[in-house]
Amino acid sequence: MPRVTPAVLVSALALTLAGCGATAQGGSDGPGAVSGAAPSPAAPATITVAANNGTVEVPTRPQRVVALDNSSFETLEAFGITPVAAPKQLLPENLGEWARNGDILDVGTHREPKLEVVAQAQPDLIIGGKRFAKVTPDLQKLAPVLDLAPSTEKDGYVDALKKQTQTLGEIFGKQAEATQLITALDRSVEAAVKESSGQRAFLANHNGGRLDNGAGRIGVLLQPLKVTDVFETKADNASVHQDSGLAPETVAQKNPDVLIVMDRDAAVSSTRDTATPASQTVAAQKAWAGTTFMKNDAIVYLADNFYVTEGIQAYTDAYTKIADVLGKSTGTSS
Structure with a gap:
């Protein structure tokens, strides 16, 4: 498949959103929904997060989430979140339900990421990570990208895990x-x-x-x-x-x-x-x-x-x- 440039992706996404109207937010029962979360308001609240990719303004209780970071997959699943897209070949075996779910789009691997699929998923938040760090600038043209993945090449991995978990809990209303x-x-x-x-x-x-x-x-x-x-x-x-x-x-x-x-x-x-x-x-x-x-x-x-x-x-x-x-x-x- 030919690589689609970010500019084309953004244009395609804008046209798709214009045609879909309110359905772009997704329903509470479909992929990307948060269990027990209220529907996304017209102007969703945001929080500012200091992430690996800089300071990011992130919507709270996002309804359409693209999950790319392997270190947060199990936490998202524990929070009752089903992504609208994920790299299915990179999913652990215990998340086979995500891999088999036809409503979850497959964005490929970090070696051959399908940015056009991310655009098709119409995310309001992309949870990035170290494997997809090289394409973060392209992804940021589609939706806010939050990279909280701990680095095995830095000190303080345990503290970074706790920060990642706490921040995701605040974003999705899953503090407990x-x-x-x-x-x-x-x-x-x-x-x-x-x-x-x-x-x-x-x-x-x-x-x-x-x-x-x-x-x-x-x-x-x-x-x-x-x-x-x-x-x-x-x-x-x-x-x-x-x-x-x-x-x-x-x-x-x-x-x-x-x-x-x-x-x-x-x-x-x-x-x-x-x-x-x-x-x-x-x-x-x-x-x-x-x-x-x-x-x-x-x-x-x-x-x-x-x-x-x-x-x-x-x-x-x-x-x-x-x-x-x-x-x-x-x-x-x-």
């Missing part, structure tokens, strides 16, 4: 639900911090049936903990797509106390149904037989969909698992 999610995260982090006491960890990425250094993507998990990365890896989102040539013997020489595994193979739509489970690949590493983490069974397997979620629910689950494994390995878990 947002508070519940934040409280659950705080409790899981507190439990993990309590069990951390200077342990050394190898953060692995299971990709292509092999285990590589995944600290560039999941190293932020250690930020609030008294746990260090055995390789002291610099944060780098792109590293999960690369083969660093790390040998199992190199990991064994470092002898980590704990292994934390992100299974990218299990998360990606093209491989998740046929991939070897990460646990099977770990068990097959003969060089690791004598390591501390293998002898103590101190292995944390992040949720299969972690790579395509990375939101507050994913990190709450991760810290809960880390607390449990660290507690068992030190004999302090009840």
Whole structure:
């Protein structure tokens, strides 16, 4: 399909809105609707948000939402929001209902975004994110774009998750639900911090049936903990797509106390149904037989969909698992 220029998209959107009149806001029962929300007024109230893409004036209780940010998908779903468009190939398996919903338009992937589909969806808010950051300027010509996605290449990931959740709660009138999610995260982090006491960890990425250094993507998990990365890896989102040539013997020489595994193979739509489970690949590493983490069974397997979620629910689950494994390995878990 030929790429449609932003100018053409804006013109097409204006014509579509003129022809559709009041239906552009959508009904309370259709995609984009917020459970329990009143219909959008003629001049909806707005709030000003400091986002990754600058200061954004955002409508409150928007009725037609395009969801592009994987770290907020589960939060939107928890708030009872059904988007009018989303990147269906990037949706986690637990949001299969969105993927199967024919009323939700498919905007493609971040590699080949279909901006004309976003225009067709007639959004009054686009929730952007790191995967779609390059097309944010084009998207801003269609509707307000709000990018609150936490960055794995910056400090303070947990605080950024809480800010993201709180802000979305304010926008959609779901403050109570947002508070519940934040409280659950705080409790899981507190439990993990309590069990951390200077342990050394190898953060692995299971990709292509092999285990590589995944600290560039999941190293932020250690930020609030008294746990260090055995390789002291610099944060780098792109590293999960690369083969660093790390040998199992190199990991064994470092002898980590704990292994934390992100299974990218299990998360990606093209491989998740046929991939070897990460646990099977770990068990097959003969060089690791004598390591501390293998002898103590101190292995944390992040949720299969972690790579395509990375939101507050994913990190709450991760810290809960880390607390449990660290507690068992030190004999302090009840």
